[in-house]
Amino acid sequence: MSQCANKKRVLVIDDSEAIHTDFRRILNPEQRRGQDDLDLLEEALFGPAPSRLTASEETEFEVDSAFQGQEGVAKVREALTSGRPYELVFLDYRMPPGWNGAETLRRMRTVAPALRVVLCSAYSDYSWGELLQEFSDLQLLKELRKPFNGQEVRQLALTLTTPPDGTPAAT
Template sequence: MSNPTDKRRILVIDDSEAIHTDFRRILNPEQRRGRDDLDLLEEALFGPAPTRSHDVEPEFQVDSAFQGQEGLSKVREALTEGRPYALVFLDYRMPPGWNGAETLRRLRAVAPTLNVVLCSAYSDYSWTEIFQEFGEHQTLRELRKPFNGQEVRQLALTLSAPKETASRSG
């Protein structure tokens, strides 16, 4: 049985409520789908489906921030509590507040190794410009909107995985 503290913590920073809903549906699919009659009949006939620990995908705790300033505050709070985020999905454009680049600058100042996926339908910045400022680093990725649910899920699984060689000091 999973403990809420075992969930991989993900923060979505985007000004669109619909985007937050999409991320929750993609990253927590069991929440979007109830058990239907066929599921119940199958369980009644064959018993509960066996689970093997290596087949069980991790669970995600998806938190929301609707502006960069709010996102930075949540990242700071998570660090203070000793429960840092494993990953941030960050929108490029969030009027009227900070844009994605400004938010990323501020996030890097408080959490330099935090995995960030920059998301946008617009190309306000080229990857060359992003890399010039932030460096070509494994902790920074790009995701174009409209995004593919499988790509989002794979990024979340890969980038939020515990780092086996990372030290636990901090």
């Protein structure tokens, strides 16, 4: 599953570079865990450790970045045109000075109405109820509060990029 075409495509739209780095570390286990000194010592003493990756840890994601809503919508459009659509978007509520998350979502829905989106923020200019009224499909829209838990992010990504029957989502 090391080919880029086999990875689940995820777009992160957030104005913070640190958030993009966090998502890459969480969604790409091979990048988030290198060998530290203790791992090297253990391997020298006891030999290489057997692989203990679970199916969810083996799932690979191709994480793309956009730093403003306008850029994110353009990337979604471009991905659709190229035949390599995103399966999931993590979208920040606030991204000054451009569109906020709600406006970005409105524009994104005109381009990709069935794209799954996780709205992320420590605070919001809109209540979750208001957003659900406008964007009513709970299968396509979820909320994630910052600061977020890495396991929660990974589980959301796995759940939202895998159809209910358990087979990989079509891209």
